[in-house]
Amino acid sequence: MSVAAPTSWPWLGIVPAMRRAPHLALEGLWGQQGDHATARLGPHRLHLLGDPEVCRALLRAGEDEQKKSFFYDKLQPIFGQGSLTAQGEAWRRNRAMVQPLLTPRAVQTYAPVIVATTERLIARWREAAARGDLVDAAEGAAFVAREVTVRALFGDASEAANAELTEALATLEAWIAKRFWALVDPEHYWSPARTRQRAAAAAVDALVYGLIERRRTDGSDTDDLLSRLVRARDDAGALSERQLRDEVTTLYLAGQETTAQALAFTLWLVARHPEAQTRLREEVRDAVADRSPTGDEARRLVWTRACVEESLRLYPPVWSFGRETLCPFQAGAVRLSAGTTCVVAPWVLHRRPDLWDDPAVFRPERFLGQSASRAFIPFGAGPRNCVGRDLAMLELVLATAMLVRAFHLEDCTPEPVTAAALVSLKPEPAPLLAVAA
Ligand code: HEM
Structure with missing residues (x-):
């Protein structure tokens, strides 16, 4: 079923539709105008690129041809000059420092942390099941992601910082979401939310600088990402505190x-597709029986991986991102002048009916055997x-793999689950699952 094109209002353009459901507004825009769709967004004009080859050409273009668009500027107060938001030399340096720490081989060191954290969630879900309770897949997934990130970054010395960081960063995330589609930037006037944001930013600074300082002075030879970054050197030396x-x-x-x-989306989708779930459980039992899986074994779980990829296709957490052209740019039939704000939307590319059979259907076998589609x-x-x-x-x-091996998952959410797009795409309402051993 095609999605309705967003209504465009005088001056505001499609801002109201983008505030309501931006991913659907973009999908509707593509349906209405095709591979090069344009719309007004308040003071800006958006160009939505719908052809995967044009998107890839733009994303691969040189630094003198394109840069990250103004949306990324809204992240700067929080991310500063980290590798997500920085441009030019500052980006190149950080990326070169971080990339070797996150290669397929390097991340294998974090498999035990992932396994231990998932075991903690399994224990919590067993208790819930014994009480006859349903479990909240979004809450469980957030627990795993938070614990793994904190431990991968800060190792074990993070227990006290963990709760404080989580709270401060939740405030900052709410602030980013608020700024995203605001016509008058809330950064420019006083509000209780701005005061909370300033306090949270100061708390994050104090915590993170404290952790850096401890790493520098305690001399411990730990393997977490922070320690590796503190030790990293290039021709210009080490990274500064900032x-x-x-x-x-x-x-x-x-x-x-x-x-x-x-x-969260993957567990919900698997819970709704019993055949895919059974195949996944069998794959895990065949490959690792009841042992803790290693990073190496994870590579052999091809069906599990296909289920994850199909979930990322249907519900890409980063549902869109932007670039600005710095000079006239041409790819295929698309010609853009300098200063054009472009949107690349995985949500749209992943659901094009001419590029995917039954795009709305969960069908992990698409990802088996052949190389992934250029539109993924x-x-x-x-x-x-x-x-x-x-x-x-x-x-x-x-x-x-571990959760599906431990439980039969069944979707028991009382209302239909849909995708809500804020900074990232999330299931709404949170999926409730029955988990039986
Ligand atoms: C399912 C999980 C994830 C998804 C879907 C995702 C998606 C993305 C996408 C689409 C971009 C490119 C944005 C652009 O081109 O404008 C990106 C960049 C980035 N991601 Fe992820 N990401 C995920 C997990 C992670 C994790 C676990 C980390 C860190 C450990 C991470 C760190 C970054 C960083 C630092 C960048 C900026 C890279 C650069 O500009 O050089 N992401 N991510």
Whole structure:
């Protein structure tokens, strides 16, 4: 069923539709105008690119041809010059420092943390099942993503910081969401929310600088990401305190919410598809019996991985992202002048009926055997693709495998679950699952 085109209002353009359900507004825009759709967004004009090859060409274009769009500026107060938001030399340096720490091989070291955290969730869900309670898949997924991120970044010395960081960062995330579609930037006038945001930002700074300081002085040779970043050197030396703070906060925030939402959607989808679930359970039992899976074994769980990929296709946590052209840009039939604000929307690309059979249907076998479609970009493309992709996939595959091996999942959400797009895409309402051993 095609999605209605968004109504465009004088001056506001499609802002009201974007505030309500931005992913559907973009899908409707593509349905109405095709591969190069444009719409007014308050003072801006958006260009939605619907052709995967054009999207990839833009994402691969050189730094003199395109940069991240103004949406990323709204993240700057929190992420600073971390690798998500920085441009040019500052980005290149941080990316070069972080990338070697998150290669497929390097992330294997975090498999035991992922396994131990998932075991804690299994124990909690067993208790809930014994009481006859349903479990909240979003809450469980957020627990796994938060614990894994905190432990991967800060190791064990993080217990006290964990709760405080979680609370402060939730405030900051709410602030980012508020700024996203605001016509008058709430950054520019006083409000209780702005006061809360300032206090939360100060709390994050104090905590993260404290953790950095401890790593520098205690001399412990731990293997967490923060220690590795503190030790990292390039020709210009080590990262400064400020650069470390920005990168650590970036990794903490960019990795957590996205992975949590992806895991929540995956568990909900598997709970709704008993055949896929049975096949997944059998695969895990065949490959690892009742042992704790290793990172290496995770690679052999091809059906589990296909279920995760199909979930990322249907519900890409980063449902859109933006670029601005810096000079005239041409790819295929699309010609853009300098200064054009472009939107690449995985939500739209992943649901094009001409590129995917029955795009709304959960069918993991699409991802078996052949290389993924060029229209599948949940982690972006080009040099600024997701640096945490391998950690995210390892976490999603291992957690899904262990949870489905431990329980028969059944979707018992009383209302239909849909996707709500804020900063990331999340299931709404939170899926409630019956978990039987
Ligand atoms: C399912 C989980 C995840 C999804 C769907 C996801 C998606 C994405 C996407 C689409 C981008 C590119 C944005 C753009 O081009 O404008 C991106 C960038 C990024 N992601 Fe992820 N991500 C996930 C998990 C993670 C994790 C676990 C980490 C950190 C450990 C992480 C850290 C980053 C960073 C630092 C960038 C910026 C890279 C750069 O610009 O050089 N992400 N992510």
